[in-house]
Amino acid sequence: MNLSPAQIQRFWREWPKSCKAMNWTKAAGLSATEIDAKRKEFLLRCGFDSLTKVDRVDGFTKVLKELLVLQGVDVDAGIESEDLTINKARTIRHFILTDLVPCLELYLPDVRGYMTSIMEDKNRWWKIDRPVRDITLMHLDAKPVHRWDVKTKSMKDFPSQLEQMKWTLAARLNTLRGEAGHTVHQMRTSAGLSCTCAACSSAGDLLSPIPQDQPQPKSVNQPF
Secondary structure, eight states: OOOOHHHHHHHHHHHHHHHHHHTOSTTTTOOHHHHHHHHHHHHHHTTOSSGGGOOTTHHHHHHHHHHHHHHTOOHHHHHHHHOTHHHHHHHHHHHIIIIIHHHHTTTOSOHHHHHHHHHHHHOTHHHHHOTTSOOOGGGOOOSOEEEEETTTTEEEEEOOHHHHHHHHHHHHHHHHHHHHTOOHHHHHHHTTOOOOSHHHHHHHHHHSOOOOOOOOOSOOOOOO
16 A cells, blocks of 8 residues: 555655755755665665555555664664564554453453463463563564474464464454444444444545544553
């Protein structure tokens, strides 16, 4: 999916700052053609031959982080530009905390304790290494789990710790919702969330314009 207008605008706001930091400017003796060539070289280093080829999630994260590296304003940007699973982990944690947890709280008295028990069960090494500290979402990552597959009798990549956690919570929530006799609409509205059911989505399309994508928050207050 191509970049949203907001993302394109963000690129063109950051690019001149990067040029200034790298001294790729007319004041430094470069022509407009040479500066544009620097932009194309930059995008190629990020893996794209055009800004139109950059996707909205991993691709834009890579490009934005590399721009910040050039500017020297974000120490973490260099790390994140090389490891895109950092942003993916942030996105999954945000979804769990802002979408799944509010719904689970309708059916479970202690969601935090429930989540901790799942994480400890799936990551039993934690209690061995850190017996006095509870495991949290911040201790899980979005890197594929590389382990032996008994079916193929070879090493294989399995879903990451955070993906497994998300799917486990989603499956449990679906079971609890069914047992309570709630529709998706009833559950989400009771949890104070916007509803994504077909009826509400259709009504939203008729009543309001299609919203532009908003950038993913860099961090979320982490209660778990």
